[in-house]
Amino acid sequence: MPEMPEVEGLRGFLGEQLAGRSVARVDAVSVAALKTYEPPLSALEGQACGGVDRYGKFLAVRAGELCLVMHLARAGWVRWNERLPAAPPRPGKGPLALRVRVSPGEAGFEVTEAGSQKHLAVYVVRDPQEVPGIARLGPDPLSGEVGPEAFAGLLAGERRQIKGVLRDQSVLAGIGNAYADEILHAARLSPFKLADALSEAEVSRLYEAMGSTLGEAVERARGLAPAELKAGKRSGMRVHGRTGEACPVCGDTVREVSFSDSSLQYCPTCQTGGKPLADRRLSRLLK
Known part of the structure; x- marks a missing residue:
């Protein structure tokens, strides 16, 4: 996508x-x-x-x-x-x-x-x-409209998994499945953690990871012809679409959770304290 x-x-x-x-x-x-x-x-x-x-x-x-x-x-x-x-x-x-x-x-x-x-x-x-x-779009993450305090305010009261909040276009415009995985990996956060359960330090890490991940991706895409953009996107992915490969940060195996129409990828060591995430349909959420 x-x-x-x-x-x-x-x-x-x-x-x-x-x-x-x-x-x-x-x-x-x-x-x-x-x-x-x-x-x-x-x-x-x-x-x-x-x-x-x-x-x-x-x-x-x-x-x-x-x-x-x-x-x-x-x-x-x-x-x-x-x-x-x-x-x-x-x-x-x-x-x-x-x-x-x-x-x-x-x-x-x-x-x-x-x-x-x-x-x-x-x-x-x-x-x-x-x-x-x-x-109905929310603010663009790279527009300058979303500072650290405004970002924390967007997450406050969100009793949803942080992965879903990042993908909600009415909260933040432009982030989809792939970059949500990449942002959460860079922030060292479980995709299943509830948004309003994040600590102040975790919110700060997430904000910085969002800016750096998207900013670097935009720079990679700049000047590329349409035929080159998809390969350029994949080249920058560290966990998304890389199930079974080694995490480039810690070397652990990148894992996947599948849903009916999509999937997410993550690193257990970097994001969930070494615990593999069970299928969302069969398990409780990891905090």
Whole structure:
């Protein structure tokens, strides 16, 4: 799933490519992905590209007085092509969901979604705040809006596991499953610990780990083409997606807890006092 650092990388790349260009044609291949109908997609055509913004994990391409907003969900992606096919795409069962051709030239980008479960969302709006998912976003962790005291305030009274709180977009915008694992590993905290049970020292460690982990990931993504961003993300992961490998900090084996539609990875030595976490569905939470 693209998270804040990868979406920030896409924002920077698309911003450079679209500068000085206009939208020539927009083709919706997946009608299910389109969540708004007024203004229509065709209203984007002929509009000058005005830049690209990021809102959490949402990407917003400005075109005249409109915005093309995309949420890539779990399996969505953006592909840039210097020479798009001349013929309009045909609706089908492939991954292509949206094609945007720009001028001058024959270049543009395609929005795709792999897999059978389709959650990609595309909106055409006058103001990004019209998109419900954007309107409910919490502050961006790297925006400067969240200082140590404000961060502690966000966690206060949260009787939920800290992993879930970090992933809640209404609390903090942009953190997903992968970076939550990485942040908690850097902070040496169990993903199952309750947010409001954290000590002052643990909150401080978590705040510092969040800033450093996300900041380093954004720097790794900076300047990369879309085709390179996924590999760049994996290269920086210490525990997420590395079940069975050695923890780079202590050498213990990275473990996994699986859920119905996701999984988390962690290091027992670094995060849970050496105790393996049992399956969440069968055990009590580790404190």
